[in-house]
Amino acid sequence: MSAMKISGRWIASVVAALVSGIAIGRYAALPPPEIVRHNATTSTFAANIPQSSSSSVSPKIAKTHLEPNAIAGDSEKIIAELRAALGHDTRHAYATFTRITESIDAGTLPSVLAFAQTLTQPQEKSLLVSMLVSRWAEFDPKAAVDFAQSNTAGKSRLLLSSAISGWASRDANAAAAWAQQLPSGSTRDQAMQTVVAAMAENDPRGAVTFVAGLPPQSGRQNLYQPIFMKWTSSDPAAAAQAALQLPTGNVRDSVWQTIGSNWAMQNPEAAYAWVSALPPGQGRTTALQNVLAGWSNKDPQQAANIVGTLPAGPARDQAINNIARLWAQNDPRAALAWTQQLPPNESQSRALRAVLASWVQTEPAAAAEYISGLPPGKAQEEAASAVALQLASSDIQGAVSWAQKIPAGAARQNTLNNIVGQWADSDPRAAADFVSRLGENDGRAALFDNISRQWARNDAQAAIAWAQGLDGSARDAALPGIIAIVAENDPREATRLVSRISSGEAQANAAAAIAWQWSSEDPQAVSKWATSFPESPARQRVFESLINRWAQNDTYAAGAWLGTLPAGESRDSAVGAFARHIANTDPRTAVEWAASIGSEAQRSSQIEPLVLTWMRSSSDQAIAWVNASSLAPELKARLLAAKH
Numbered sequence: 008m009s010a011m012k013i014s015g016r017w018i019a020s021v022v023a024a025l026v027s028g029i030a031i032g033r034y035a036a037l038p039p040p041e042i043v044r045h046n047a048t049t050s051t052f053a054a055n056i057p058q059s060s061s062s063s064v065s066p067k068i069a070k071t072h073l074e075p076n077a078i079a080g081d082s083e084k085i086i087a088e089l090r091a092a093l094g095h096d097t098r099h100a101y102a103t104f105t106r107i108t109e110s111i112d113a114g115t116l117p118s119v120l121a122f123a124q125t126l127t128q129p130q131e132k133s134l135l136v137s138m139l140v141s142r143w144a145e146f147d148p149k150a151a152v153d154f155a156q157s158n159t160a161g162k163s164r165l166l167l168s169s170a171i172s173g174w175a176s177r178d179a180n181a182a183a184a185w186a187q188q189l190p191s192g193s194t195r196d197q198a199m200q201t202v203v204a205a206m207a208e209n210d211p212r213g214a215v216t217f218v219a220g221l222p223p224q225s226g227r228q229n230l231y232q233p234i235f236m237k238w239t240s241s242d243p244a245a246a247a248q249a250a251l252q253l254p255t256g257n258v259r260d261s262v263w264q265t266i267g268s269n270w271a272m273q274n275p276e277a278a279y280a281w282v283s284a285l286p287p288g289q290g291r292t293t294a295l296q297n298v299l300a301g302w303s304n305k306d307p308q309q310a311a312n313i314v315g316t317l318p319a320g321p322a323r324d325q326a327i328n329n330i331a332r333l334w335a336q337n338d339p340r341a342a343l344a345w346t347q348q349l350p351p352n353e354s355q356s357r358a359l360r361a362v363l364a365s366w367v368q369t370e371p372a373a374a375a376e377y378i379s380g381l382p383p384g385k386a387q388e389e390a391a392s393a394v395a396l397q398l399a400s401s402d403i404q405g406a407v408s409w410a411q412k413i414p415a416g417a418a419r420q421n422t423l424n425n426i427v428g429q430w431a432d433s434d435p436r437a438a439a440d441f442v443s444r445l446g447e448n449d450g451r452a453a454l455f456d457n458i459s460r461q462w463a464r465n466d467a468q469a470a471i472a473w474a475q476g477l478d479g480s481a482r483d484a485a486l487p488g489i490i491a492i493v494a495e496n497d498p499r500e501a502t503r504l505v506s507r508i509s510s511g512e513a514q515a516n517a518a519a520a521i522a523w524q525w526s527s528e529d530p531q532a533v534s535k536w537a538t539s540f541p542e543s544p545a546r547q548r549v550f551e552s553l554i555n556r557w558a559q560n561d562t563y564a565a566g567a568w569l570g571t572l573p574a575g576e577s578r579d580s581a582v583g584a585f586a587r588h589i590a591n592t593d594p595r596t597a598v599e600w601a602a603s604i605g606s607e608a609q610r611s612s613q614i615e616p617l618v619l620t621w622m623r624s625s626s627d628q629a630i631a632w633v634n635a636s637s638l639a640p641e642l643k644a645r646l647l648a649a650k651h
Contacts, residue, residue, distance in 0.1 A: 082118040085111065089122065093131060100131060108138045113146055137169040144173030148182070167194070168201045175205035183217070196226055204233040211238035215249055228258045235262045239269040247281050260290030267294040271301025278302075279313060292322045299326045300333060307334035311345050324354040331358035335365035342366075343377070356386060360393040367394045375409045383416050391422040399429040407441065420450045427454050431461035439473060443481065452484035459485040463492035475507065483510040491520040498525035502536060511544055519548040526556035533557075534568055542575055550581035558588045569600075579604045583613045594621035598632065611642050618646050 085107055092103035111119055120139050126132035144151035151173065155166035175182035179202065186198035206214035214234045221227040231253070238246035247266050253259040263285065270278035278298045285291040302310035310330050317323040327349065334342035342362045349355040367374040374394055381387040391413060398406035406426045413419040430438035435458055442454040455477075462470035467489065474485040486508050494501035501521045508514040518540070525533045533553050540546035557565040569585055572578040582604055586597040598617045604610040621629040633646050 082115040085115055085119055086122045089119070089135070093126070093128070097130070101134065104135050104138055108142045111139065111142050116143055133165070137165055140166050141169040141173035141176075144170040145177045148174040148178075164197060168197060171198050171201040172205045175202045176208065179206050187221075191226075196229065199226070199230055200233050203230050204237060207234040207237040211235075211242075211246065212249060231258055231262050232265060235265050236269065239266050240273075243270040243273060243278070244281075251285075260288075260293060263290050263294040264297045267297035268301050271298040272305065275302035275305055275310070295322065296325055296329060300329045303330045303333040307338070307342070308345075324357070327354050328357050328361055332361040332365065335362040339366035339369060339374075356389055359386070360389055363390050364393045364397045367397045371398060371405070371409065375412065378418075379413055383414070383418065388418040388421050391418045392425050395422040395425045396429065399426045403430050403434075415448070420453070423450065424453060424457055428457050428461060431458040432465070435462035435465070435470070436473070443477075451481070455481060455484040456488040459488035460492055463489040467493050471504065479509050483508050483513040487513050487517040487520065490517040491524075494521040494524040498528075498533075501525075505545075515543075515545040515548040518545045519552040522549045522552035523556050526553050527560070530557040530561075530564070530568075540577075542577060546577040547580040550577045551584045554581045554584045555588065558585055562589060566600075574605045576606070579606050579609050583609065586613060586617060590617050590620050594624060595628065595632070597621075598629075602636070607639075611639065614638065615642065615646065619649055622649065 088103065088107055092100050092107075095103075116139065120136065120143075123132060123135040123139055126135065140151050140155060143154070148170065151170040152167065155170045158166060171182055171186065174185075182205070183199075183202045186195060186202050189195035189198060203214050203218055206217060211234055215231070218227050218230045218234065221230070235246050235250060238249070243266060247270070250259065250262045250266055253262060263282075267278055267282055270281065275298065279302065282291065282294050282298045285294065299310050299314065302313070307330060311334070314323060314326045314330060317326065331342055331346050334345070339362060343359075343366065346355060346358045346362050349358065363374055363378070366377075371394075378387060378390045378394060381390060391410070395406055395410055398409060403426065407423075407430075410419060410422040410426055413422060427438050427442060430441075439455070439458050439462075442451055442458060445451045445454065459470055459474060462473070470485075470489050471493075474482055474489055477485055486504060490501045490504050493504065498521055501517075501524075505514055505518050505521065508517055522533050522537065525536075530553060533549075537546065537549040537553055540549060554565055554569065557568070565585060569578070569581060572581065582600050586601040589600075590597040594617065598614060598621060601610060601613040601617050604613060618629055618633060621632075630647065633643055636643070638646075
């Protein structure tokens, strides 16, 4: 067997392992060398391996498959060559391991495997042990599978894939028969994926036929992927033609995506021609995105030219964003120049943000200078926010310094808000100290609110203690956000914090937030708390918040509570909120409630839109009500004129 063949076989096992969620090097030390000597007490899985000449090859027969220059009987020489390969770059070590593994037989394997288990570098150890297990399975699959299964779950999955891959390369039918009789679960799925990946090495068309013949309940929908992943690397045109014959559905769409990605890396023009001829649908759209993404890695300018020919729509917009992001990873200035000449719309804005997010990683100063030079507006704000989040993930202080250089305005404020929000998640006290040194023109109040909410989510008591130590205006800016978060879990505790806010507006905002949260659980308790407030903006806001939430869950009970309220501004606010809530479902009742509002100005402002809404559903009834009402003559005239 050639070195090329074992290389392909190893790759097949890795592909299957990756499909199963396995990563090379994620298992620790293997069992001691004694496990190499086959134990008479086999694992449950190994015990089910068919005992036949097709699944068990003797050492003598195995030797006849070695290369002419094999060193099968000299384990010391093999180990010496392996030692010499250690420490070299991965490519060199892999090539050497591949060549040497081919020369190993049943006689030399125990010593070589024992040596491999002593390696200290996890990557070298994982690679060599797995390759040895794959080779072992060629002449003794029962022992190789037993060895793989004897390890703990975290160590055995890659080894099991290696063993099955080696077995399937020699006798795919026997390996498949063994895998199919396993109980349903991740081990069986992994084994079947490895078998079909190995089948695809020499006969991908036969592997597809094999999978198509499996029972639907066998999880066959997950077995096409490793086949076409391998097939596309060797003959993408044949793989693409075969994929067209798959049944319509998610499996075919997924296979098309795989073909598109892999083929575009080899020959993007051919891949694009293929995907353009596919029948319309979600499968074609997603495959097209994969082809263009692969093309972007190879030749972004040509991919960009192709995108320009696509019809306008979500598929084109997504392709533009993908190309901008991938192009910017290698040449952000060229990607930026391309995005700048795109038509100004939301698609261009998203592409620009993607470019800047990549550019700031390599040239933060240049990216910042570019953003500062943009005209004030939405584009500058979005670009600044994208860069700020990227910078803040690695260098908070640098991000803050950069943001403060942006000209005063919405872009600067939004940028600081994004940075401070991220900072508060990891070090809220440091973020708060920074904000405390800012002036009111820097949006200090909004930044304090941002910090307080983030801090309270992580440690409410620490956030409360911090806020209480602030001066008046800073405390009033910080406490409402903390109260809103505390109210999500403990509204009664939140009510005790409201009195510590000195600003009437801030107190009203905080009280309204509590009422909204608490009303979902106990509106009766909130109604008692609400009436304890003196007539004030805070009482009005609490009444509105309570009635809005209560009416969502129990309109009748909310209306009954309104009927118990004494006249006043807070009642008028609550009645207006209730009337607006029921206007679409019961317009007559909504108008009659609004008519009970004490303030004439507020009553008129509420009734007019409610009557207009009523007219759209029942014009005659609404007009009759207006004619019979005691509304001011000018309001009546305006409403009656609206019917025309």
